[in-house]
Structure formats: structure tokens, C-alpha cells
Amino acid sequence: MKIYGDVVSPFVRMCLVTAHEAGLKDRVVFVKTSVKPQEVNPDLRRLSPIAKVPVLETDHGHGVHDSRVIMEYLVHVSGETNLLPHDGVKRFRILTLQAMAQGAADAAVSLRYEQAARPEDRRWPELQERQKQRLLDTLDDLEGSWAETLRETTLGAICTACMLGYIDFRHAYLNWRTGRPGLSSFEKDFVARASMKAWPLT
Ligand SMILES: N[C@@H](CCC(=O)N[C@@H](CS)C(=O)NCC(=O)O)C(=O)O
Structure with missing residues (x-):
């Protein structure tokens, strides 16, 4: 494939x-x-x-x-069902985590397009602000409510780590680690995995 x-x-x-x-x-x-x-x-x-x-x-x-x-x-x-278990409670918790991380990644990509791809005279500061806020709200929720789910290597954790990597790459000025020690420590551990190292951003 x-x-x-x-x-x-x-x-x-x-x-x-x-x-x-x-x-x-x-x-x-x-x-x-x-x-x-x-x-x-x-x-x-x-x-x-x-x-x-x-x-x-x-x-x-x-x-x-x-x-x-x-x-x-x-x-x-x-057949690696540990990444997305069949068990209902776990499965939908992981799928929701995945959806949150992907929603935040969507906001981060849209923000990047607004900042870099859209012609300067057609930019919309309110939309940029809204996308930034959506991203920061998601990071706060990840810090406050998802530590336990993030402990396991699942599709949710993979999406979260890749979304954070993209923020470092394109929106480092947000300093997302400040005030989010749990999420920072998750990211530090996860980027050490061979799978993440095999696909570096630069
Ligand atoms: N919902 C899609 C989003 C994919 C997406 O936004 N990809 C961007 C690159 S990060 C893209 O292809 N952009 C080109 C375009 O918008 O035409 C997914 O999860 O695969």
C-alpha cells in the first residue's frame, strides 16, 4: 500500500x-x-x-x-487493536481524544494558511484569533482531563503528539508548554518513540 x-x-x-x-x-x-x-x-x-x-x-x-x-x-x-481497542468505553474515549487532537490540528493548519497562504490584503484577523483560541482551549482540556488516556499508545496519543509537533513547527510563538506540565511531559516521552523519530518534521 x-x-x-x-x-x-x-x-x-x-x-x-x-x-x-x-x-x-x-x-x-x-x-x-x-x-x-x-x-x-x-x-x-x-x-x-x-x-x-x-x-x-x-x-x-x-x-x-x-x-x-x-x-x-x-x-x-x-490487527494491532491496542491502538484502538474494541472495548466500548476505552474505544470511544480514544476516538474522542483523536477527534480533539485532529480538530486542534485543523485549527493549526487553517491558522497557518491564514497567516502564510492567504494574500495579505485578504486576511481576516478575527478568524485567526478564533482558530488560535480553539487550539489553546483544546490544549487546556488535554492538560486538565486526558492524562490517563494519554498514558497508553493509541491512535489518540499518536494524534496528540503529532498535533503538538506541528504547533512547535509552525506556531512556536504560542509557547504551548507554559502552564501545561502534564502535556509537556507526555510530549517529551512520546517523541522519544522510534515511530516518531522515523518521521521527523524537518
Ligand atoms: N480531514 C483531513 C484534513 C487533511 C488536511 O487538511 N490536509 C491538508 C494538509 S495539512 C491539505 O491537504 N491541504 C491542501 C488543501 O487544503 O487543498 C484529514 O484528516 O486527512
Whole structure:
């Protein structure tokens, strides 16, 4: 199978790290693919009408997207159910953590597009402020309520670590570690994993 994307995208990194954690690193071919929000990439468009990264191409030539579905596909193929257990309470706690981390990553990417991709005379400061606040509110919730769930290596923890890595990369000025010792310590431990080191951001 192939994963199309660029590791700079937090969503792509989430999928590559998941493949590694699921023991599939030798079965996944990474196809570096760049995107711009204002242009369509024909290679992606062939597999997905949404044409965002990541997209996974199965060995049968089918497109699987978006990142949440790709991660679940990788768990399904590998049988590594520790990453997303079947047990109801755990499963939905992890899926909610995943959704929070991905929602924060969405806000961080949108903020980046507003700051860097949108022509300067068309920028919207209120939207930037709202995306920043959404991101900071999510980080506060992660600090206050998710320490126990973050203790295990699951799709939720992977998404959280990749989202934090993206904030360091694009929004370091936010100094997100200040006042969030629990989340900082989670991130410090998680980035030491071989799966994260295998897909560095730079
Ligand atoms: N919901 C999607 C979001 C993916 C996404 O936002 N990807 C960005 C890169 S980080 C992208 O492809 N942007 C190009 C575009 O907006 O056309 C997912 O989880 O895969």
C-alpha cells in the first residue's frame, strides 16, 4: 500500500507513525506529495475528490481517506487493536481524544494558511484569533482531563503528539508548554518513540 503526502502535514505524520506502531512500516510506501490549498494535485484527485493529503492507496488500487479512516484501516490490516481497542468505553474515549487532537490540528493548519497562504490584503484577523483560541482551549482540556488516556499508545496519543509537533513547527510563538506540565511531559516521552523519530518534521 502507498501513503501520499508530506510529513509536514500533521495528518500525514499521524498516519505514518500509526503504520510504524502497527508494525506495517515495511508494507507502506511513502509517496512524497505536495499540496497547496488553492491548487488541485492530479495524483491525489485520481484517488480522492477531496484531494487533500493524506490519501492511502490500497494494494487493490482503492483510495482510502481521510486520516482518521486511514488510521483505522492500518489497525484493521495489522490487527494491532491496542491502538484502538474494541472495548466500548476505552474505544470511544480514544476516538474522542483523536477527534480533539485532529480538530486542534485543523485549527493549526487553517491558522497557518491564514497567516502564510492567504494574500495579505485578504486576511481576516478575527478568524485567526478564533482558530488560535480553539487550539489553546483544546490544549487546556488535554492538560486538565486526558492524562490517563494519554498514558497508553493509541491512535489518540499518536494524534496528540503529532498535533503538538506541528504547533512547535509552525506556531512556536504560542509557547504551548507554559502552564501545561502534564502535556509537556507526555510530549517529551512520546517523541522519544522510534515511530516518531522515523518521521521527523524537518
Ligand atoms: N480531514 C483531513 C484534513 C487533511 C488536511 O487538511 N490536509 C491538508 C494538509 S495539512 C491539505 O491537504 N491541504 C491542501 C488543501 O487544503 O487543498 C484529514 O484528516 O486527512
